[in-house]
Amino acid sequence: MSGPVVTAAKNALRARDVDLVLPYVHTEGEDEVRRAFSRVLPLRALGPEVADLADQWFFETVVRMHRAGENAPYTGLKPAGVDEGSVLPLAEKAVETGSIDEVHSFLTAELRTGLQRRINEVGRLAEQRDGTVGRARAHVAAMLGFEVYCHHVHQLVSSDPHNERHEDE
Incomplete structure (x- = not known):
């Protein structure tokens, strides 16, 4: 709202x-x-x-x-004052000022944290493999999860936002 x-x-x-x-x-x-x-x-x-x-x-x-x-589902109106997270105020400030520095720093740090956490889990589970299918399966799930995360991030940063329709072009 x-x-x-x-x-x-x-x-x-x-x-x-x-x-x-x-x-x-x-x-x-x-x-x-x-x-x-x-x-x-x-x-x-x-x-x-x-x-x-x-x-x-x-x-x-x-x-x-x-x-x-935006080719996105309508999920209803959200009440005013809902915390949408830390990045939206930074994005709004970037729109106002024309400077991406703060939002870039924030997103870079968030991406680094997400990547590190996932790769650490891959390494932890690799060390715990003991020849059993269950442990191997956990390692494979973490490994594929890391790779899919990387793929999704790449798709997001290289895509056209909101599947924009450039009606005036």
Whole structure:
């Protein structure tokens, strides 16, 4: 409820200007958001309880369309104040300042920690192999887990974020 998509939706309702939220919605979802917006505006005049309900429905519609544009499932609205972790404030600061230094340092440290923890587990389990299938299986699971982790990280850092549609290109 305090993220950029809902914030844009709140601003759009306050200003009575749907264009303020449309940049957060892919082209295919624009008509649905426009229809929802036009239905919500008259309901907001019917009193605070109806306005709250209508606004909530609009926020859900906008976030659902936003998530669809990311090819991601809609899992509902999260309450304001939910701790989304340490990296989002750093990413937001990078957007504001144009500097990636802090977010880069944080992510580099997180990646190093994750890699080290996994490779340590591979080594620990390699030392514990005693010729039994169970111990060998545990080692193989850790080894493959490390390799798959590396593969997933590589896929993530080399992919187009959110499977972006570059509509203006």
